[in-house]
Amino acid sequence: MRVGRFRYAVLCLSLLVCLNSRLHAQRREPIISPEVHSDRRVTFRLQAPKAKIVAVNLQGTHAMTKNNEGLWSVTIGPLEPEIYDYDFVVDDLRIVDPANAWLKVWLRTSRNVLEVPGDQPTFYEEQKVPHGTVHIHKYPSKSLGVTRGLYVYTPPGYETSKEKYPVLYLFHGYGDSEDAWTVVGRANLIVDNLLAANKAKPLIIVMPYGHTPSAPPVMRSIGQYESFERDLIEDVIGYVQTKYRVSTDRKDRAVAGLSMGGGQSLTIGLGNLELFGWVGAFSSAVPEGESLEKLLADPKAINDKLNLLWIGCGRSDFLFERNQQFFARLRKDKIDHVAHITDGSHEWRLWRIYLNELVPLLFRPDK
Amino acid sequence: MRVGRFRYAVLCLSLLVCLNSRLHAQRREPIISPEVHSDRRVTFRLQAPKAKIVAVNLQGTHAMTKNNEGLWSVTIGPLEPEIYDYDFVVDDLRIVDPANAWLKVWLRTSRNVLEVPGDQPTFYEEQKVPHGTVHIHKYPSKSLGVTRGLYVYTPPGYETSKEKYPVLYLFHGYGDSEDAWTVVGRANLIVDNLLAANKAKPLIIVMPYGHTPSAPPVMRSIGQYESFERDLIEDVIGYVQTKYRVSTDRKDRAVAGLSMGGGQSLTIGLGNLELFGWVGAFSSAVPEGESLEKLLADPKAINDKLNLLWIGCGRSDFLFERNQQFFARLRKDKIDHVAHITDGSHEWRLWRIYLNELVPLLFRPDK
Numbered sequence: 001m002r003v004g005r006f007r008y009a010v011l012c013l014s015l016l017v018c019l020n021s022r023l024h025a026q027r028r029e030p031i032i033s034p035e036v037h038s039d040r041r042v043t044f045r046l047q048a049p050k051a052k053i054v055a056v057n058l059q060g061t062h063a064m065t066k067n068n069e070g071l072w073s074v075t076i077g078p079l080e081p082e083i084y085d086y087d088f089v090v091d092d093l094r095i096v097d098p099a100n101a102w103l104k105v106w107l108r109t110s111r112n113v114l115e116v117p118g119d120q121p122t123f124y125e126e127q128k129v130p131h132g133t134v135h136i137h138k139y140p141s142k143s144l145g146v147t148r149g150l151y152v153y154t155p156p157g158y159e160t161s162k163e164k165y166p167v168l169y170l171f172h173g174y175g176d177s178e179d180a181w182t183v184v185g186r187a188n189l190i191v192d193n194l195l196a197a198n199k200a201k202p203l204i205i206v207m208p209y210g211h212t213p214s215a216p217p218v219m220r221s222i223g224q225y226e227s228f229e230r231d232l233i234e235d236v237i238g239y240v241q242t243k244y245r246v247s248t249d250r251k252d253r254a255v256a257g258l259s260m261g262g263g264q265s266l267t268i269g270l271g272n273l274e275l276f277g278w279v280g281a282f283s284s285a286v287p288e289g290e291s292l293e294k295l296l297a298d299p300k301a302i303n304d305k306l307n308l309l310w311i312g313c314g315r316s317d318f319l320f321e322r323n324q325q326f327f328a329r330l331r332k333d334k335i336d337h338v339a340h341i342t343d344g345s346h347e348w349r350l351w352r353i354y355l356n357e358l359v360p361l362l363f364r365p366d367k
Numbered sequence: 368m369r370v371g372r373f374r375y376a377v378l379c380l381s382l383l384v385c386l387n388s389r390l391h392a393q394r395r396e397p398i399i400s401p402e403v404h405s406d407r408r409v410t411f412r413l414q415a416p417k418a419k420i421v422a423v424n425l426q427g428t429h430a431m432t433k434n435n436e437g438l439w440s441v442t443i444g445p446l447e448p449e450i451y452d453y454d455f456v457v458d459d460l461r462i463v464d465p466a467n468a469w470l471k472v473w474l475r476t477s478r479n480v481l482e483v484p485g486d487q488p489t490f491y492e493e494q495k496v497p498h499g500t501v502h503i504h505k506y507p508s509k510s511l512g513v514t515r516g517l518y519v520y521t522p523p524g525y526e527t528s529k530e531k532y533p534v535l536y537l538f539h540g541y542g543d544s545e546d547a548w549t550v551v552g553r554a555n556l557i558v559d560n561l562l563a564a565n566k567a568k569p570l571i572i573v574m575p576y577g578h579t580p581s582a583p584p585v586m587r588s589i590g591q592y593e594s595f596e597r598d599l600i601e602d603v604i605g606y607v608q609t610k611y612r613v614s615t616d617r618k619d620r621a622v623a624g625l626s627m628g629g630g631q632s633l634t635i636g637l638g639n640l641e642l643f644g645w646v647g648a649f650s651s652a653v654p655e656g657e658s659l660e661k662l663l664a665d666p667k668a669i670n671d672k673l674n675l676l677w678i679g680c681g682r683s684d685f686l687f688e689r690n691q692q693f694f695a696r697l698r699k700d701k702i703d704h705v706a707h708i709t710d711g712s713h714e715w716r717l718w719r720i721y722l723n724e725l726v727p728l729l730f731r732p733d734k
Contacts, residue, residue, distance in 0.1 A: 050458045091417045095462040101472040109465045126505065126514060133610075136501040136549075138493065147493060159610045182503075243500075243526045 031071070033099040034086075034114050040078035042116065044088075045099065047071050051090045058086035058114075081118030082349060083184070085111040104184050106175040113184065124186040124352045129196035130156035131189075134182050139239045143230040144212060149178045150236065151207040152244065153188045155195055158204075164245045165204045166252035166363040168278075169232065170355075171261025178209040184348050190356050201363045204244055208236050210261055225267050232268060233275065249277075251307065254362050256280030258351045259319070262311075263287055270295040273305040278362050280310045282354045283317050283346050286326045299333045308361055309337040312354040314344030398438070400466040401453075401481050407445035409483065411455075412466065414438050418457045425453035425481075448485030449716060450551070452478040471551050473542040480551065491553040491719045496563035497523035498556075501549050506606045510597040513580060516545045517603065519611065520555045520572040522562055531612045532571045533619035533730040535645075536599065537722075538628025545576040551715050557723050568730045571611055575603050577628055592634045599635060600642065616644075618674065621729050623647030625718045626686070629678075630654055637662040640672040645729050647677045649721040650684050650713050653693045666700045675728055676704040679721040681711030 033045040044056045049070025055061045056074060064072040085104055088095050096103060096112050103110045121127045137150040158165070170187060172180040181187040187205055194200040212227040240246060247253075255276050257265035262284020269279030271294070287295060296302070302309070309330075313323040327339045340357070344350040400412040411423045416437025422428045423441060431439040452471055455462050463470060463479050470477045488494045504517040525532070537554060539547040548554040554572055561567040579594040607613060614620075622643050624632035629651020636646030638661070654662060663669070669676070676697075680690040694706045707724070711717040 048460045051460065090457070090460060093415045093418065093457060093462070094465060095457075095460070096465070096477070098461060098463070098476045101477055103470060103472065103477065105468040105470065110463070110468055110470065128507075128514075131505040131514070134503040136503065138498040140495075147495075147498070 031099045033097055034112075036114070036116055037075075037077075040081070040116050041075050042077050042079060042114065043073060043075040044086075044097070045071060045073045046088055046090070046097065048090055053089075053091055055089045056086055057089060057094075058084055061089070077116075079116045081116050081122060083124070083186075083352075084114045084116065085348075086114060087111050104180075105177070123193055123356050124190050125193075126189055127193055127196070129192055131192050132156050132158065132195075134188050136179075137239070137243070139235065141231050141235045143234045144227060146213060148231070149209050150239070151178050151182055152240065153182070153191065153205040153207070154244065155191065155202040155204070157202070158245075162245070163202075164247045164252075165202060166254070167204045167206055167240065167244075167246050168254045168256060168359070168362060169206050169208070169236070169265075169276075171210050171255075171257030171264045172207065173210075173257075173259035173261055176210070178207050181205075181207045185355065186352055187355055190352060191359060194356065194359055200360045203359070203363060204240075204246055206236065206240050208232060210257075210264060225264050228264060229268050229271070233272065237275075250275055250305075251277040252363060254278035254280065256282070256310075256355075256358060257284065258282040258354075259346065260285050267291065267295065269306075270302060270309075273301060277305070277307045278310075279306060279308070280312075280354075280358045282312045282351050283314060283319055284311070284323065285319060286322050288322075292329075296329070296333055296335065299335045303334075303336050306336070309335065310340060310358055310361065311337060312340040312342065312350070312357070314342050314346070314350050316343070316345040318346055398466045400464055401479075403481070403483055404442075404444075407448070407483050408442050409444050409446060409481065410440060410442040411453075411464070412438060412440045413455055413457070413464065415457055420456075420458055422456045423453055424456060424461075425451055428456070444483075446483045448483050448489060450491070450553075450719075451481045451483065452715075453481060454478050471547075472544070490560055490723050491557050493556055494560055494563070496559055498559050499523050499525065499562075501555050503546075504606070504610070506602065508598050508602045510601045511579060511594060515598070516576050517606070518545050518549055518574040519607065520549070520558065520574070521611065522558065522569040522571070524569065525571075525612075529612075530569075531614040531619075532569060533621070534571045534573055534607065534611075534613050535621040535623060535726070535729060536573050536575070536603070536632075538577050538622075538624025538631045539574065540577075540624075540626035540628055543577070545574050548572075548574045552722065553719055554722055557719060558726060561723065561726055567727045570726070570730060571607075571613055573603065573607050575599060577624075577631060592631050595631060596635050596638070600639065604642075617642055617672075618644040619730060621645035621647065623649070623677075623722075623725060624651065625649040625721075626713065627652050634658065634662065636673075637669060637676075640668060644672070644674045645677075646673060646675070647679075647721075647725045649679045649718050650681060650686055651678070651690065652686060653689050655689075659696075663696070663700055663702065666702045670701075670703050673703070676702065677707060677725055677728065678704060679707040679709065679717070679724070681709050681713070681717050683710070683712040685713060 031045050031047055035043040046054055047070060048054055054064040054072040062074050062076050064074040066072045096110050100112045102113045104113050132153055132155040135152040138147050139150050141148050170181055253276050255265045255269040262281035265279055266281050267287050269276045313320050330337045398412050398414055402410040413421055414437060415421055421431040421439040429441050429443050431441040433439045463477050467479045469480045471480050499520055499522045502519040505514050506517050508515050537548055562569060620643050622632045622636040629648035632646055633648050634654050636643045680687050697704045
């Protein structure tokens, strides 16, 4: 099917003029930013003729320089293959890159995301393997009295199988929402790749929204897990069990999370041993005080019932000392656990790695 | 389960200090923007102490004023209940609102989105009704040689039903990607609400990515629909039929789209009458020239096979004249169609309305 080329050119031009005038009135042609070069150097560009100082924040601040047309740019690197986040500072204003549509949306602000690929696709990158599906649900939370978002990953083959699958309940951090583990954490691609390499048992991952509406807007979830726990146990688990073919055996149910979500997974996992057989906590805000005492009150029950208690933390994390204290306490109480101490700070780079390490350990009968 | 309050307060504070220093170093407390008041006025805020002129672009430009702490703000409205998009201009720099995490991500840039609710939830808003599920797929496109994204909506009850469902293939516009019809278009909520009111037949909606990698980056898809058409017919339809319980009868298969996607739905729908029984086109980039002649070559076949050809366009749309010419041509050729002319321009507001009008007409045996 071919098209009258001249007429289409006119139509295309009208559309572009319209879109351009709406979207980037100050520009004459599209600005490519970031541009990832084949040698893994990266060029950032921003049109800002009247600005006095422009810089990109990406693991430090990199000053940009202006050309005659008011286009600021800088080339940095080569960078290690990784997913980075960055933003711009224009005079004293932090902004996101208007030419980059990939944003990590936080609760109250955003940063751009940039992927520098290596020569071979790595464990969190899309490879030529079968892909699972990510499902976006809105479920009625009776316990909270609101409708809430929920992401669910099903592995390749789920649709045509008759089997029941084990489930990992996976929690995000304080600055995230229920899409974070797929959009930034790449949980779906990590598991696709593990399954293709036969390194993990096929599983379903359920990613709920970790904030609850009862608490104030800023501090609103940290340490206030009771309502989240009720929502998970009374609403989410049942909802998942009506929508998906999942095993309801506690040995087929795991819970894990990062940062605030790690505090939640420890609280909910250790606090409900009759429901969960596996607990993971990444860079986690470990429960303290009375709450901790209650969770660890019966070390023998934990050792008898839990197949795995896996706790990862980076040495440069601001929560590292707290996790170290937790490890000491677990040793003192002789509670079986894996203390997975690595380089790194409080960052998504680590959480992708930790997920890739934890998932192969889950739901194995020998554990 | 209760928590040692003092210790938690310390931990919360550490976390917040860390998050704040990473995310909004220049702020002392979170900025609420936009703030939608109960009388439907909206306040926008931006911290930018050194800026000289700051304004918000929302259906026109609204100057903001600065207080002693460098916080700019303006209150506008009351606004009609609607979903709006906006951004800020700081001196001559267009930026998105760093306090608003809801963005409409375009191909190469973004704008913030803002919802002003009415007293009663309207047709595209979340209501207390059963909700369907949105599924995010990555499917291998053999015809294009790449892996592509695909969104699929299944209606409430799909998981527990045994029935086969009719399918609407729904295409986005030039500036969008495969998530646009759910994130901005609210197709899922619109259909949830229609189904709850018993105004439509339960259906599956398949939302593919409309751009193809063969064309250059800027003009890259408009008028170059051959590769998209091949991908849809050779890859997408088959993929959907292996993953979902769908009817394969052409009377249970519809195609619709907006703008560029309207050009695609007309091209693919009219060009493959053996596959599609229903065609919708919203504010569409109507095919022209040889391409159009080929599509309309056999008016009798169109009238015999098509259950519905539904074309919506706003009078202020820059494509309105082109759609008017198309209506004239359809009348001349005596091709049955619905010419749905309304107020409005080239805007998502209309496309939500058009979808809400089209879906109840689909898959009805009396048509």
